[in-house]
Amino acid sequence: MESKIKEKIKHLTDKINEHNYAYYVLDQPYLSDAEYDNLFRELESLEKDNPKLIQPSSPTQRVGHPIKSGFQNYSHDTPMLSLSNAINEQEIHDFNQRINKWLEQESTSYIAEPKIDGLGVSLIYESGNLVRALTRGDGYTGEDITHNIKTINAVPMVLRDNKHSHPEFIEIRGEIFMLKSDFAKLNQVRVQEGEKLFANARNAAAGSVRQLDPHVTAKRKLSIFCYELGASKGLDINSHWGMLSYLRSIGLPVNPLAKKIDTINNMITYHQTLENKRESIPYEIDGSVIKVDNYFLRSNLGERARSPRWAIAAKFKSKDAETQILDIVLQVGRTGVITPVAKIREVEISGAIISSATLHNQDEIDKKDIRINDYATVQRSGDVIPKISNIILEKRPKKTVKFDIANHTCPSCNSIISRLEGEAAYRCDNPDCKAKVQGSIEHFCSKNAMNIDGLGIQIVEQLIDSTLVATIDDLFTLSYSDLVVLDRFQEKSANNLINAINNSKDTTFPRFIFALGIPNVGQHTSKILDIHCESSIDKLSMLSLEDLENIDSVGLVVAQSIIEFFNSPSNMNILNNCLAGGVKIKKTLFENSHQLKDVTFVITGSFKTHKRNEIKEILEKKGAKVASTVSSKTNFLIMGENAGSKLEKAKALNIKIVNEDQLESFIN
Ligand code: IVH
Numbered sequence: 122m123e124s125k126i127k128e129k130i131k132h133l134t135d136k137i138n139e140h141n142y143a144y145y146v147l148d149q150p151y152l153s154d155a156e157y158d159n160l161f162r163e164l165e166s167l168e169k170d171n172p173k174l175i176q177p178s179s180p181t182q183r184v185g186h187p188i189k190s191g192f193q194n195y196s197h198d199t200p201m202l203s204l205s206n207a208i209n210e211q212e213i214h215d216f217n218q219r220i221n222k223w224l225e226q227e228s229t230s231y232i233a234e235p236k237i238d239g240l241g242v243s244l245i246y247e248s249g250n251l252v253r254a255l256t257r258g259d260g261y262t263g264e265d266i267t268h269n270i271k272t273i274n275a276v277p278m279v280l281r282d283n284k285h286s287h288p289e290f291i292e293i294r295g296e297i298f299m300l301k302s303d304f305a306k307l308n309q310v311r312v313q314e315g316e317k318l319f320a321n322a323r324n325a326a327a328g329s330v331r332q333l334d335p336h337v338t339a340k341r342k343l344s345i346f347c348y349e350l351g352a353s354k355g356l357d358i359n360s361h362w363g364m365l366s367y368l369r370s371i372g373l374p375v376n377p378l379a380k381k382i383d384t385i386n387n388m389i390t391y392h393q394t395l396e397n398k399r400e401s402i403p404y405e406i407d408g409s410v411i412k413v414d415n416y417f418l419r420s421n422l423g424e425r426a427r428s429p430r431w432a433i434a435a436k437f438k439s440k441d442a443e444t445q446i447l448d449i450v451l452q453v454g455r456t457g458v459i460t461p462v463a464k465i466r467e468v469e470i471s472g473a474i475i476s477s478a479t480l481h482n483q484d485e486i487d488k489k490d491i492r493i494n495d496y497a498t499v500q501r502s503g504d505v506i507p508k509i510s511n512i513i514l515e516k517r518p519k520k521t522v523k524f525d526i527a528n529h530t531c532p533s534c535n536s537i538i539s540r541l542e543g544e545a546a547y548r549c550d551n552p553d554c555k556a557k558v559q560g561s562i563e564h565f566c567s568k569n570a571m572n573i574d575g576l577g578i579q580i581v582e583q584l585i586d587s588t589l590v591a592t593i594d595d596l597f598t599l600s601y602s603d604l605v606v607l608d609r610f611q612e613k614s615a616n617n618l619i620n621a622i623n624n625s626k627d628t629t630f631p632r633f634i635f636a637l638g639i640p641n642v643g644q645h646t647s648k649i650l651d652i653h654c655e656s657s658i659d660k661l662s663m664l665s666l667e668d669l670e671n672i673d674s675v676g677l678v679v680a681q682s683i684i685e686f687f688n689s690p691s692n693m694n695i696l697n698n699c700l701a702g703g704v705k706i707k708k709t710l711f712e713n714s715h716q717l718k719d720v721t722f723v724i725t726g727s728f729k730t731h732k733r734n735e736i737k738e739i740l741e742k743k744g745a746k747v748a749s750t751v752s753s754k755t756n757f758l759i760m761g762e763n764a765g766s767k768l769e770k771a772k773a774l775n776i777k778i779v780n781e782d783q784l785e786s787f788i789n
Contacts, residue, residue, distance in 0.1 A: 126171055130179075133164040137180045138277065138372075145275035145344075145374045178250065178278040183271045187334035191574055192264035198292060198352035201241060201257045203427055204410060204434040210389055213411070216433045217385045220413060223422055223430070230414040232361045233391045234348060234379040236434050238405040238471075239298030240327050242270065243351055244373075249280040249287035256330070259569045259644065260427070269330045272339035273297075281372030292351030293373060299326045300403050301472065303342035321473035322405050344404065346376040354719065359416045378402075381414070396437045405472055408436040417777060423786030426645065426674075430786075441498040441510060442468040442475075449480065449493055449524045451532040455560025456640045457548040459538055461486060461526060463497070463509055470501045478507040482545040483526045492521035532556070552691070558585060558592070561638050565593040569644055570636035571625040575618045583607060593636075594695045596622055597702025626703040630656040633706060637696065641682045649674055656708040658696070662687045717745035721754055725768060726761030728781050733761075736784070751776065759784060 137160055144150040152160075161180065168175045175182065207213045220229050241257035254270035255263035270276055280287050299307070304322035311318055319325035329341040347368050350358070358364045365375045378395070382388050392409045399406060413419050413431040422430040448464040461480040468475055478499045480486055489512050491497070496517070500510035531538050531549035533556030538547045549557065562581050566573040573596070584590040589603055599622060604615035628636075631647040642650075653672050654660040661683070669680035686692050722740055724733055724747065736759060737747045751758060751770040758771040758778045771778060779787050 123171075123174075126167060127174055130164065130167055130171075130174055130176075133160055133167070134176070134179055136160055137164065138279075138281075141180075141274050141277070142281060142372050146369055146372060148377065180274075180278075183274070183278070184335050184339045185268050185271065187336070188268055189333075191333070192266070192331075194258070194262050194572075195253070195255050195265055196262045197243060197255065197258075197260070201243060201260045201263070201294065201351070202424060202429055203260065204236075204432055205425070205428045206408075207433050207435045210392075213388060213392065213433070213435050214385060216411065217388065220422065220431070224418055228384065229418065231382045231388065232365070232379055232412050232414050233382045233388060234376055234410045234412070235395060235402070235406040236408040236410045236436075237296040237298050237346060237376075238321075238323050238407045239296040240323065240330070242266070242295055242297050242330070242345070244270065244276065244293045244295065244347070246280055246287070246291050246293070248289055251276065251278050264331075266330050268335045269332060269338040270297075272335050273343050273345060275345050275374050277372040281370070283367075283370040287371070288353055288355040290352070290354040291356060292353060293347050293368065294349040294351055295345050295347035295373070297326050297330060297343055297345050298322065298404050299329070299342065300344055301405065302403065303344075304472065307341060318474070321471070345374055347373045348376065348379075348410075361412055361414045361416070382411070392435050399437065406437075407471075408434050410434050420787055421783045426649075439500045440470050441500050442470045443513070444468045444475075444497060444499050446491065446493055446495050446497055446509070449486075449491075451526065451529055453531055453533050453549050453554065453556040453560075455557055455564050455638055457550065457554065457557050459526060459531070459547040459549060461524065463491070465497070465499060465509075468499060470499070470507070473501065475499060475501060475507050478509050480509055483540075483547070484545050486524055486526075492517075492523050494518050494521045553591070555585060562590065562593055562596070564638050565596070565636045566625075567636075570632055571628060572632070573618075573625045574621045575614070576621075580609065580618075583609065592695050594698035594702060597626070597699060597704070623703070627705055627707065629709060630654070630658070630706050631709075633658075633699075633704065634661070637686070637692075639682055639686045641679045646675065646679055651709055656706055658700075658706065662693075717743040719746075720756045721746045721748055722757050722759055723748050723751050723755050723767060723771070724759045724761075726764035728761040728784075730781070731784075 137157070140150070140152050140157060140160075164179070165181050168179065168181055207216055217229070221227065243255045243257070243263065244251065245253040245255070251267070251271070253265060254267045254276075256266055257263055271278065299322040301322060304319070304325050307325055308318050319328060325341070326343055329338050329343055332338045348365075350356075350364055358367055362381060365379055369375050380391060382391055388411055395402075395406070395409050411433050413422065419429070419431040424430060444465045444467075446463045446465055450462050450464060452460045452462050454460065461482070463478045463480050465476060465478055480491060485491070489509070491509060491512055496513040497509045498511040498513065499507050501507040526538070526547050527540075529538065530536060531551065531554055534549065534551050534554040536549055536551040536554060538549050540547045551557075559578075559581055562576070562585075563578065565571055566576040566581075576596075581590075584599075587607060589599060590596060599619065601615050601619050604610045604618060605612060610618075630651040631644065634642065634647040634650060635644050649672060650661055654664075664683070666680050666684050669675050669683055670677060717740060722745055724736055727733075728736065740747055748755065751767050751774065753774060755771065755774070755776050758767065758776050760768055760778050760780050762781075768778070
């Protein structure tokens with residue numbers, strides 16, 4: 122009897138999974154919604170009567186329990202890089218030329234795909250089972266959102282059988298997004314329920330995967346297209362096109378608009394055609410992505426700090442909309458820079474509702490003669506803040522009001538503001554300006570800085586108002602008894618915040634340096650400084666302007682900012698207080714000992730720039746094996762000059778060969 126029920130459960134499960142595959146991957150659904158629901162209910166009821174027979178991967182188990190203690194962070198096995206942009210046709214041509222020049226060939230085969238305006242996700246399957254899903258995060262570490270990703274029917278809980286055994290480990294990258302129609306429906310419901318509207322489909326998708334309770338995510342209709350491989354073990358694929366068809370074969374949705382492209386003209390045509398049909402595509406896209414097809418060529422091309430050389434995002438022209446400037450207000454940032462912002466009559470641009478646009482600075486206002494009441498075009502492209510692109514002078518009303526920042530004081534503390542010689546921006550110089558203090562504390566606690574959960578805008582304001590916190594180092598003096606007496610705090614939340622602050626103290630050099638909010642020192646620069654200073658703040662503080670300028674990708678402006686920061690006694694005081702308050706910097710281990718795990722190399726011939734032993738050492742530090750003879754177990758032959766019989770053997774065994782010119786990008 123039990124085996125009969127087991128069989129029935131399996132039959133229903135297979136049927137549901139098969140339908141999901143037909144629906145999401147093949148785009149050929151064959152069951153009506155009602156038929157699907159009936160199968161699902163039948164399975165639910167059988168499982169209810171036979172709880173012992175419930176499989177963790179059953180379609181009924183997609184929605185699990187809420188997570189209680191916030192999202193867990195995981196580091197990505199290989200970083201999730203971003204893409205560099207081409208903003209016009211010339212830059213697409215330049216990309217193609219760069220590639221051909223580097224690879225020393227006349228032409229290269231590419232795959233072009235739509236660039237979806239969603240959020241990147243990494244799906245990890247072990248022996249065919251979905252074990253984890255992570256957000257992109259800062260590219261190096263992401264948040265565990267498995268409980269929410271499981272609720273998306275398009276993501277298989279178990280990979281589909283494709284006649285080959287599934288790899289021991291595979292990480293698949295893709296984009297989570299919301300269809301335009303699902304986004305519109307969601308906002309309609311939110312209007313009816315008096316809830317805040319999502320500004321666009323991307324925010325709605327991002328908000329949905331960052332829920333603690335998967336029941337909420339399950340009600341939102343999320344979609345996915347997969348487009349890259351991360352790390353994998355036991356998989357032999359050598360082209361992107363091959364990879365996309367492999368993904369389809371194991372049941373993952375792949376964008377049907379992906380196309381093989383062999384000439385630069387076809388590349389431009391693909392991009393233009395996509396742009397022309399942008400409105401009729403059921404989800405938001407903001408460009409095309411062009412990728413080198415062949416994986417070996419990709420590894421020859423290698424990567425820059427944040428993006429691979431083998432791909433580019435060709436952006437669509439940004440979209441304009443006409444509106445009217447209702448007012449001009451000032452905003453003050455954490456470094457005291459005052460930014461003029463136009464409050465505009467609300468307009469919608471590619472699904473986003475826009476009510477303000479940046480005016481950058483006074484020079485921009487003067488150059489374009491921007492006045493209150495003017496009609497203007499507002500421009501939005503991708504993630505960047507909307508800006509006023511043009512003033513429609515023919516429509517200028519009789520009554521317009523000119524705007525000059527010089528006639529204003531700081532919008533937060535009312536202090537006089539000033540403009541430094543040679544700088545475009547006005548600044549508030551009051552070190553106690555509340556907006557600056559608040560901004561610097563919020564920045565200090567933010568996700569990519571010290572990552573202190575529970576210090577939202579309102580709490581920070583409350584801590585400043587109650588004089589508990591005036592500068593970032595004061596956070597490390599807070600105690601449970603300081604907090605528990607405040608409004609909005611209860612025993613549990615006071616405890617949680619103290620714990621979050623304590624947990625943040627074990628940190629890394631890039632996080633801490635970024636958190637300090639040194640002007641012009643972002644996350645990327647902090648990582649570069651980390652390498653140069655070997656995670657030592659003392660070392661950083663002792664570098665001269667010249668030392669700093671000599672660091673790759675640190676320019677004069679950044680160097681001056683750093684010098685100025687460490688020359689200020691009050692900054693030094695804050696920094697020392699943080700360290701005395703318990704902040705500990707973990708030394709960063711730079712050699713990624715997993716990068717080349719289980720990859721076997723053989724080195725042959727002589728090399729111009731490296732000794733053979735050096736090459737061996739570099740590879741071994743990255744976890745590779747370096748063998749002395751070529752066999753079927755060899756993955757790569759590193760070939761120098763006068764290579765002999767090993768080269769012949771490697772060729773005969775079809776082993777990938779890396780020459781000295783390619784070696785540098787290969788080991789990087
Ligand atoms: S490939 C290293 N393909 O765009 C290459 N990305 O700016 C990794 N995106 O973080 C990404 N559509 O979230 C790739 N067809 C596509 C994409 C795509 C959207 C996103 C992705 C990535 C960002 C890069």
